[in-house]
Amino acid sequence: MKYYIIAGEASGDLHGANLIEALLRKDPKAQIRFLGGDRMKVAAGDAGTMVRHIRDLAIMGIVEVVSHLGTVLGNISFCKKDILAFNPDVVVFIDYPGFNLKIAEFTHKNGFRNVYYISPQIWAWKKGRLRPMRRDLDKLCYILPTEQKFYRPGVMPQAVYVGHPLLDEVDNYKKNSQLSTLNSQLSTVAILPGSRKMELSRMLPVMLQVAARHPELRFVIAGMSLIGEEFYRKFIPNNADNIEIVFDRTYDILASSNAALVCSGTATLETALFKVPQVVCYQCNRISAGIARLLIGNSIKYISLVNLIADSPVVCELIQSDFNVDRLDKELMNILGPSRYIILQGYAKVDSLLGGKGASDRTADIILQEARL
Numbered sequence: 001m002k003y004y005i006i007a008g009e010a011s012g013d014l015h016g017a018n019l020i021e022a023l024l025r026k027d028p029k030a031q032i033r034f035l036g037g038d039r040m041k042v043a044a045g046d047a048g049t050m051v052r053h054i055r056d057l058a059i060m061g062i063v064e065v066v067s068h069l070g071t072v073l074g075n076i077s078f079c080k081k082d083i084l085a086f087n088p089d090v091v092v093f094i095d096y097p098g099f100n101l102k103i104a105e106f107t108h109k110n111g112f113r114n115v116y117y118i119s120p121q122i123w124a125w126k127k128g129r130l131r132p133m134r135r136d137l138d139k140l141c142y143i144l145p146t147e148q149k150f151y152r153p154g155v156m157p158q159a160v161y162v163g164h165p166l167l168d169e170v171d172n173y174k175k176n177s178q179l180s181t182l183n184s185q186l187s188t189v190a191i192l193p194g195s196r197k198m199e200l201s202r203m204l205p206v207m208l209q210v211a212a213r214h215p216e217l218r219f220v221i222a223g224m225s226l227i228g229e230e231f232y233r234k235f236i237p238n239n240a241d242n243i244e245i246v247f248d249r250t251y252d253i254l255a256s257s258n259a260a261l262v263c264s265g266t267a268t269l270e271t272a273l274f275k276v277p278q279v280v281c282y283q284c285n286r287i288s289a290g291i292a293r294l295l296i297g298n299s300i301k302y303i304s305l306v307n308l309i310a311d312s313p314v315v316c317e318l319i320q321s322d323f324n325v326d327r328l329d330k331e332l333m334n335i336l337g338p339s340r341y342i343i344l345q346g347y348a349k350v351d352s353l354l355g356g357k358g359a360s361d362r363t364a365d366i367i368l369q370e371a372r373l
Helices: 009-025 038-047 061-068 069-086 097-109 128-137 166-176 197-212 229-233 250-255 267-275 286-296 304-310 325-336 340-354 359-371
Strands: 002-007 032-034 048-053 090-094 113-117 137-143 157-161 189-193 217-223 245-246 259-263 280-282 316-319
Touching: 002 069, 002 097, 009 032, 009 038, 009 090, 009 166, 009 359, 032 038, 032 069, 038 048, 038 090, 038 137, 048 069, 048 304, 069 097, 090 359, 097 113, 097 128, 113 359, 137 286, 137 359, 157 166, 157 280, 166 267, 166 359, 189 197, 189 250, 189 325, 197 229, 197 259, 197 280, 197 325, 217 229, 217 250, 229 245, 229 359, 245 316, 250 267, 259 267, 267 280, 267 304, 267 340, 280 286, 280 304, 280 325, 316 325
Parallel strands: 002 032, 002 090, 032 048, 090 113, 113 137, 137 157, 189 217, 189 259, 217 245, 259 280, 280 316
Antiparallel strands: none
């Protein structure tokens, strides 16, 4: 069978790699063409061809997308032509809704089977996307238990709950890795500042100002080699002996940490699964934030996956103006002390709600079934 897979961000690359491994176990002769990252490239091996890297795709924020509109439209045009030339049995979309839903409309009109893995968070905003999704998607595989209320049979009959793929990823790491690789005499604070340069430019300077206040602590930045060491280094003070960067080893860092400062996204759930108390942070362009606030209104109470799943404030969220040095410093001291065990109790609730492992295998079965139709 021939599979065309589109992932546009680091988290999509992670989940896409696990999905590709599951597909190849079930269909060893699979031909895979994809937009993704290094993890997907390794997973696909000789069976796959990467046609666009996530470093050329990851643009987030309303204002940011508009300012890079030429690049976005160029990628969409390329992808449409590439799909027609490849003529896959099924097209698989992994998150990345602004891009993927446009391609899904095109592939549906051209008679391809469409499977969407990791549902767009339209329950939070852009509920108008539901109608075209119902029209264009043959299967929607969603991963959050809280989405079951939204994707009920009468609303989205092709929706299937497959569970969260991070359960498998973290479990495999814990089974196969040595957890002492980053041990230190100092208490360690992980810094997970995001996967996009625009995020990093806003998040990392504030996080590092907090680090400069605490020479008694060790701060480890979870870096991404595809962004490059030089980009991170420019934010680190020259005399900062307690700050270091470790590239492409986020799980090693979390396994060795006592606390974490985390940019909102998939990393918040990863941090929770490693039982590391965290402060969730996010700040974006003020215009983008204002537009998002108008669109969302009061429909959601939280931005982090941890709090959304628990439907309660398990971890502190510092958003926009609340994300500042003094407030972040205060909350870091809280999670290293008084609120630590309360957070861990909240993580136990999240674990119980997520259910069991096997999301990648269940999704691969659905994709294979669609490919055979």
